Amino acid sequence: MRKVIFMFSLAALTLTSCGTKKKLAELEQKNKECQDLLNSTTVKLNMCLSEREALEKQNEYLKKNNSELINNVGNMTTLTQQGAANIEKALESIKEKDLKISRMQDALTKKDSVTLALVTSLKSSVGISDPDIEVNVEKGVVFISIADKLLFKSGSYVVSDRAKEVLAKVAKVVNDKPTFECMVEGHTDSVPFTGNAVLLDNWDLSVKRSTAIVRVLTKDLGVKPSQLIAAGRGEYVPLVDNKTAENRATNRRTRIVVLPKIDEFYEMIEKEMKKQ
Template sequence: MKKVIVVLSLISFTLTSCVSKKEFAALEAKNKECQDLLNSATVKLNVCLSEKEALLKQAEYLKQTNSDLINSSKEMTVLSAKGAQNIEKALETIKEKDLKISRMQDALTKKDSVTLALVTSLKSSVGISDPDIEVNVEKGVVFISIADKLLFKSGSYNVSDRAREVLAKVAKVVNDKPTFECMVEGHTDNVPYTGNGVLLDNWDLSVKRSTAIIRVLVNDLGVKPSQLIAAGRGEFIPLVENTSADNRSKNRRTRIVVLPKIDEFYEMIEKEMKNPRK
């Protein structure tokens, strides 16, 4: 230990003897200044490294974003092309639909024209002034409604002589339209049928009246049987409530439905649909 102390003393003496205290202080100050510069440089280096890392990350993000934008741009170009094609196809489809609608409207207009002409002919022929005979159009179909008091006696299905006069006018119009069909509907009130045992109820009576009128149209007035349809509706479709004698009288009626043959109507529409137009 004494040897170490002796050696340190010698070194101290040697240093103090080689460098003056003033120079030593200057060196210490210079060393401190260098140390401060080094510390400052280290701090700045660390900041620069941090900024560099941040800039690298930002550059990578921008690079990826740019790549995504390029890809998106390509996809948008493809989508735009497909969108244009789809729009063009949609416009073509709409144009075709409009053309079909226009042709169907033309066909319906023709049908309505035929119906209107038929109604005019019926009204002038049948004698629309008679309050017991009505001619009207519902949903493009012509209806001739004849009160039963013009056609039958109460509870009977024998056609009266006066009814033959009315039916002759109807037959003339039907014969002028050989492509049309007529459905003869019998309607009754709700009073139970009490006639002979051949008929069971009002439904039977309504059907029997329908077939009786059809036989007059066919046998006496020359209407083709293929144009006629027999139908009985009984008491189940009243015009008014069966609450009075007057109302029951309104419900007892025969209705003749005049309509074009359905297949011919569809053929008319199909022809319009296929007709090439510009």
């Protein structure tokens, strides 16, 4: 009986042991699966953490970049406003320059008309029509150039009788403007002067001719001495080269330079323009 009981107990223990091993194996399998799942989840978590860290860094970079962009936009706005102001100033400056250029061009056009009117007026007022007498206006100065053949004999500084008639007309111009100064310039050709022991060279001849004209204007024609300046230029300011007799005759001349005061000169111009 005891033997039978022992056999039944052993069989029950054996069956119980087999069931426990099976359950243990199942638990171990589940534990393994859970461990694998944990490991996989840990890896994914670490990846997510790394991605989050990268995203946080990128977010910080974007925030910083956005702040810099906002500052740059502000700076660009300031620069744009300043650039617009500079462009406006530049355009105003260009307009002013264009206006000045336009005025200068108008003044040059007016000057040409005024010069013609003034020369015509001077010639008509003194009755000068001889081709050997030229009247010009340059830079506010009146030039009356008289060929020496109308004033002197060759190599002489004695004023001829015919010259006094011409100089009387010049004196009328000077006397009409008592505040003007007049410079009498003597000019010669390049042929060396050898005809008179008193004169050393063409310098002397040109000065002597200038002073001779001044004496006629003051003593005979009533021009105030304080208005006159005597000057000799010799052969050194020729109008043409001295290669031909005709050219040398052109260079032998006396030039009377009328030097008006600027305000009176423009007053005279205005009067002449009104006449036109």
